[in-house]
Amino acid sequence: EAEVAQSPRYKITEKSQAVAFWCDPISGHATLYWYRQILGQGPELLVQFQDESVVDDSQLPKDRFSAERLKGVDSTLKIQPAELGDSAMYLCASSLVRISTDTQYFGPGTRLTVL
Amino acid sequence: GENVEQHPSTLSVQEGDSAVIKCTYSDSASNYFPWYKQELGKRPQLIIDIRSNVGEKKDQRIAVTLNKTAKHFSLHITETQPEDSAVYFCAALSGGSNYKLTFGKGTLLTVNP
Numbered sequence: 001e002a003e004v005a006q007s008p009r010y011k012i013t014e015k016s017q018a019v020a021f022w023c024d025p026i027s028g029h030a031t032l033y034w035y036r037q038i039l040g041q042g043p044e045l046l047v048q049f050q051d052e053s054v055v056d057d058s059q060l061p062k063d064r065f066s067a068e069r070l071k072g073v074d075s076t077l078k079i080q081p082a083e084l085g086d087s088a089m090y091l092c093a094s095s096l097v098r099i100s101t102d103t104q105y106f107g108p109g110t111r112l113t114v115l
Numbered sequence: 116g117e118n119v120e121q122h123p124s125t126l127s128v129q130e131g132d133s134a135v136i137k138c139t140y141s142d143s144a145s146n147y148f149p150w151y152k153q154e155l156g157k158r159p160q161l162i163i164d165i166r167s168n169v170g171e172k173k174d175q176r177i178a179v180t181l182n183k184t185a186k187h188f189s190l191h192i193t194e195t196q197p198e199d200s201a202v203y204f205c206a207a208l209s210g211g212s213n214y215k216l217t218f219g220k221g222t223l224l225t226v227n228p
C-alpha cells in the first residue's frame with residue numbers, strides 16, 4: 001500500500017538556525033498539505049498545494065516559513081530562523097484530488113525540537 | 116473560520132466496554148467529518164468518515180453519527196480492545212472553496228485489559 005513519505009523523522013536544531021523538511025506524497029495525488037501538530041493538540045493546516053500552486057497559506061507564518069512544490073510532486077517546508085515555539089510535529093498529507101470529501105493520507109511526520 | 120471542540124480529552128474504559136467521543140463544529144456549511152486514529156509515534160490514520168447527507172455510518176465495531184441541526188457528531192466504539200488505545204481526532208471540512216480540514220484537540224483513549 002502506497003504511503004506518504006517524510007524525512008527526516010526527527011530534527012534537533014538551535015534557535016536562529018534554518019531547518020527543512022521533505023515530503024513525498026502518494027503517487028498521483030494532486031493535493032498536498034503541511035500541518036503542524038503541537039503536543040496535545042490536533043493538526044493545524046499551514047499550507048495547501050494543488051499541483052504546484054499554493055491554494056491556502058493563510059496560517060503560514062510567512063516571515064519565517066516557506067513552502068514549495070516546484071514540480072507538483074514532492075514538497076519542502078523550510079523554517080528560517082527557527083524559534084523555540086516552532087518545536088512541534090510537522091505532518092504532510094496528500095489527497096488524490098481537491099474535492100470536498102477526498103480522504104487525506106498522512107505521513108509519519110517530522111518531530112522538530114528547537115533548543 | 117471553523118472551530119471544532121472535542122470531548123473528553125481523556126477516556127479510560129475496560130476491555131469490552133463501549134467508548135463514545137463527541138465533537139461539535141461551528142460552520143454550518145461544513146460537509147465532511149472524518150475521524151483519525153493516531154497511535155503513539157505513528158501517523159494519523161483515517162478510521163471512518165461521514166458526509167453531511169448521512170446521519171449514521173457503521174463499520175464493524177466503529178460507528179459515527181451526525182446531527183447537522185445541532186452541529187455535532189460522535190464516534191462510537193463497541194467491544195473495545197487494548198489495540199484500540201490511541202489518540203482519536205475528529206475533524207470538519209469547511210464548505211465553500213476553501214476545503215480546509217479543522218481538527219479537534221484529540222481524545223486519548225485507554226482500554227484496560
